[in-house]
Amino acid sequence: MKALVTGASGFAGRHLVAHLTEAGDSVIACDRAGVDAVDIVDRDAVHQAFARFQPEVVYHLAALTHVGDSWNEPQAVLRVNVEGTLNVLDAAQAAGVRRVLVVGSAEEYGRAGTEYPLREDAPLLPNSPYAATKVAASYLALQAYLGAGLETVRVRAFNHTGPGQTDRFLIPALARRIAEAERDGHDHITVGSLDPVRDINDVRDIVRAYRLAVLEGEPGAVYNVCSGAGHSVGEIAAALLARARVRLRLVQDPNLVRPVDVPSLIGDASRLRAATKWQPAFTLEATLVAVLDEARANAAR
Amino acid sequence: MKALVTGASGFAGRHLVAHLTEAGDSVIACDRAGVDAVDIVDRDAVHQAFARFQPEVVYHLAALTHVGDSWNEPQAVLRVNVEGTLNVLDAAQAAGVRRVLVVGSAEEYGRAGTEYPLREDAPLLPNSPYAATKVAASYLALQAYLGAGLETVRVRAFNHTGPGQTDRFLIPALARRIAEAERDGHDHITVGSLDPVRDINDVRDIVRAYRLAVLEGEPGAVYNVCSGAGHSVGEIAAALLARARVRLRLVQDPNLVRPVDVPSLIGDASRLRAATKWQPAFTLEATLVAVLDEARANAAR
Numbered sequence: 001m002k003a004l005v006t007g008a009s010g011f012a013g014r015h016l017v018a019h020l021t022e023a024g025d026s027v028i029a030c031d032r033a034g035v036d037a038v039d040i041v042d043r044d045a046v047h048q049a050f051a052r053f054q055p056e057v058v059y060h061l062a063a064l065t066h067v068g069d070s071w072n073e074p075q076a077v078l079r080v081n082v083e084g085t086l087n088v089l090d091a092a093q094a095a096g097v098r099r100v101l102v103v104g105s106a107e108e109y110g111r112a113g114t115e116y117p118l119r120e121d122a123p124l125l126p127n128s129p130y131a132a133t134k135v136a137a138s139y140l141a142l143q144a145y146l147g148a149g150l151e152t153v154r155v156r157a158f159n160h161t162g163p164g165q166t167d168r169f170l171i172p173a174l175a176r177r178i179a180e181a182e183r184d185g186h187d188h189i190t191v192g193s194l195d196p197v198r199d200i201n202d203v204r205d206i207v208r209a210y211r212l213a214v215l216e217g218e219p220g221a222v223y224n225v226c227s228g229a230g231h232s233v234g235e236i237a238a239a240l241l242a243r244a245r246v247r248l249r250l251v252q253d254p255n256l257v258r259p260v261d262v263p264s265l266i267g268d269a270s271r272l273r274a275a276t277k278w279q280p281a282f283t284l285e286a287t288l289v290a291v292l293d294e295a296r297a298n299a300a301r
Numbered sequence: 302m303k304a305l306v307t308g309a310s311g312f313a314g315r316h317l318v319a320h321l322t323e324a325g326d327s328v329i330a331c332d333r334a335g336v337d338a339v340d341i342v343d344r345d346a347v348h349q350a351f352a353r354f355q356p357e358v359v360y361h362l363a364a365l366t367h368v369g370d371s372w373n374e375p376q377a378v379l380r381v382n383v384e385g386t387l388n389v390l391d392a393a394q395a396a397g398v399r400r401v402l403v404v405g406s407a408e409e410y411g412r413a414g415t416e417y418p419l420r421e422d423a424p425l426l427p428n429s430p431y432a433a434t435k436v437a438a439s440y441l442a443l444q445a446y447l448g449a450g451l452e453t454v455r456v457r458a459f460n461h462t463g464p465g466q467t468d469r470f471l472i473p474a475l476a477r478r479i480a481e482a483e484r485d486g487h488d489h490i491t492v493g494s495l496d497p498v499r500d501i502n503d504v505r506d507i508v509r510a511y512r513l514a515v516l517e518g519e520p521g522a523v524y525n526v527c528s529g530a531g532h533s534v535g536e537i538a539a540a541l542l543a544r545a546r547v548r549l550r551l552v553q554d555p556n557l558v559r560p561v562d563v564p565s566l567i568g569d570a571s572r573l574r575a576a577t578k579w580q581p582a583f584t585l586e587a588t589l590v591a592v593l594d595e596a597r598a599n600a601a602r
Contacts, residue, residue, distance in 0.1 A: 043376060075344060078387055082437060086379055111447055124440065125447055132444035136383060136437030139425065143433035146412055146426055 001215075004028040004055035004097075006040055006088060007062030011165045012103075012157075016059060016207040023211065028053045031062070040084035047087075050095035057214055058100045060088045063134075066168060067107060068258060070130035081133035082140065089144040089152070099151045101214035102141035106158040106199065106226065106265040107131035116230065117199075117268035120156070120222050127262050142220060151219035155210060158226035158267045162203035162287055163294045171200070171288070174237055175295035178244050183299045188249040189241075192256030194234035197264040199226040202282035202290075212276035226267030227280050239284070243292055302516075305329040305356035305398075307341055307389060308363030312466045313404075313458075317360060317508040324512065329354045332363070341385035348388075351396035358515055359401045361389045364435075367469060368408060369559060371431035382434035383441065390445040390453070400452045402515035403442035407459040407500065407527065407566045408432035417531065418500075418569035421457070421523050428563050443521060452520035456511060459527035459568045463504035463588055464595045472501070472589070475538055476596035479545050484600045489550040490542075493557030495535035498565040500527040503583035503591075513577035527568030528581050540585070544593055 003020050007013040008029035020027045030038045030049060038049045040062040050058075063081045064070065070077045085102060092100045109118050110127035126132040141152040161171040177189035209225040217223055231239075234250075241248050272278050304321050308314040309330035321328045331339045331350060339350045341363040351359075364382045365371065371378045386403060393401045410419050411428035427433040442453040462472040478490035510526040518524055532540075535551075542549050573579050 074387055074391065075384065078384055082383060083376065083379055086375055090375065110444075126440055126444040127448045129444065129448070131448075132441045135440040139427055139436040139440075140433045143411075143427040143430065147428045147430070147432075 001025045001057060002028070002055050003057045003059060004030060004050070004053055005059045005061060006030050006038070009034060010061060010065070012160070012203055012207055013061045014164055015162065015203045016061065016210060019204070019207045020211060028055060040087060041079050043087045047091045047094060050091040050097065054095060056098045058088065058092050058097050059210060059214065060085060060100060060102050063103070065130070067128045067130045070128050070133070074129035077129055077133050082136045085137040085140050089140060089150060093144065093148055093150045099153060099214050099219070100141070101210055102137060102152055102154045103210070104138045104154055104156045104222070105131065105134045106156055106267055107262065108135045108138065108156055109265060110262055116264060116266040117228050118224070118266065119268045120224055120271055138222065145220040153214045153217040153219060154222040155213050155225050156222060156267070157206055158199040158201055158224065158265060160201040160203045160206045161291055163290050165203070165291070170233065171236060171291055172295065174240050175291045176299070178240055178248065178292065179295035179299035181248055182245050182296070186248070188251045190251050190253040190256060191233065191237050192253060192258065193261065194237065194252065195232060195263065196261050197230040197232045197266065199229060199266045200231055200236065200284055200287070201225070201227050201280060202287040205280040205282055209272060209276070209278045212278050213272060216276045218275065223272040223275065224267040224269045225272060226269045228266065228268060230264060230266035231284065240288055240292060243289065302326045302358060303329070303356050304358045304360060305331060305351070305354055306360045306362060307331050307339070310335060311362060311366070313461065313504055313508055314362045315465055316463065316504045317362065317511060320505070320508045321512060329356060341388060342380050344388045348392045348395060351392040351398065355396060357399045359389065359393050359398050360511060360515065361386060361401060361403050364404070366431070368429045368431045371429050371434070375430035378430055378434050383437045386438040386441050390441060390451060394445065394449055394451045398451070400454060400515050400520070401442070402511055403438060403453055403455045404511070405439045405455055405457045405523070406432065406435045407457055407568055408563065409436045409439065409457055410566060411563055417565060417567040418529050419525065419567065420569045421525055421572055439523065446521040454515045454518040454520060455523040456514050456526050457523060457568070458507055459500040459502055459525065459566060461502040461504045461507045462592055464591050466504070466592070471534065472537060472592055473596065475541050476593045477600070479541055479549065479593065480596035480600035482549055483546050483597070487549070489552045491552050491554040491557060492534065492538050493554060493559065494562065495538065495553065496533060496564065497562050498531040498533045498567065500530060500567045501532055501537065501585055501588070502526070502528050502581060503588040506581040506583055510573060510577070510579045513579050514573060517577045519576065524573040524576065525568040525570050526573060527570050529567065529569060531565060531567035532585065540589055541593060544590065
């Protein structure tokens, strides 16, 4: 299977490329830089790349993914996340691509209220510019199927972490603070709000779901990718601290609290499981250990 | 009330400006050309205009609205309809605008299936690039309210016609063909598919609903603007032909049939009526007569 991955140098992208390669696929890894450089907002470049490589399946991961940043640069996020998706869909259509996976986010549900876990038909109440662009991209992908017959499959990925995630995201940030506290002999680490509850997944499970969804899912459908379990930031921090090699206190820093945040995101992956038999393989414990080990290796450099 | 209208030179825009002026509002009529020229895709220009005029209410109508055209230039439609909306929302936020109306379309429902009339919670199954951009813009507007507290009100306008609509749209096109047949002594007019069913409204009722919706509606809410009655293209054509001054046959031209079209769009405006007491004032008959009279005046030039 000839697969083209956009955003291949990103966190999930690198894991996906590894997984596809391992599964025997022939992988074209596209990103802004590198050998197969394609800037997703450059319509002609995307068309040329798809025409040249003639992929059978496209995994469209290229996106600006930081919720907090999206408040400061909504236009840039819109260009990459929405116009970039349009470019991918049009180019896939032109190149006769068989199936396209468009990666969305649990953030699309936003303030979906109090009924958890969230099923795919829950209302979409995007709270951040990032979330709104992901909803927009999802509807472009649905339209490409309904209107033009391009077989798009959409996923809404819930939070995921694992080796290789930048410490601009919560769990690697906490892991780094712990690793540095261990190294430097500090007695505490800082954290923002302890309250938000998230459905935390291992990136390696997530990318496995991407491949199953695009190959075995229904065109036009959307699938949650999630564990079904919710953990508060406080619980995650405590679980990481329990693994620290020194005794560390958790100190709340008001500067780290986001002004607007979605209180809870817990998903129901029944639809994906029914379609593909996907099951997460990593426990939360195993994932946190992997992130912490990486942070320690980085801190030791 | 100081009101800024984007897309003020468009079909609905001109009717809205007239209605607001009549209602006593102080109107800033913005469009790409003209006195208060603002290109909606120029972020800085939009910000400057909002800062300069300090409107209390913004009616965001600027859009590329032709469903058929959107297949040929999806990127341009995305820029104007989605990025333009982002610019308006951001500028409104920065300028302290009290309320913003964001105009969507019945096309957002697309192939919503068989349950008519459509309520606002019907699934959105956009069929054309135009429809997908309208869904995207709607979610940006919802996000601006949920995430940033900007009081946006969204409407989904069903089909509307009336004096001043370009004959690139169905009813003025049929009226023009009738007026020219009357003038030139032809015995028939051509038409595409007779089957699509639409909820046809008078543009003057529609723009009245816009003002009521933004002033009296709930922030964050979306309202259908529609009559609740469906008419097939065949019925509309027959009603126009019944008003022709000569006997004309209706001849189907396969070249006029759109490859992909939404079979039926009939809406339920209960939510808007409950919030604002809006009622359509024009009968379909009165609207068709107005369009036909204008077509005859144009044909006589």
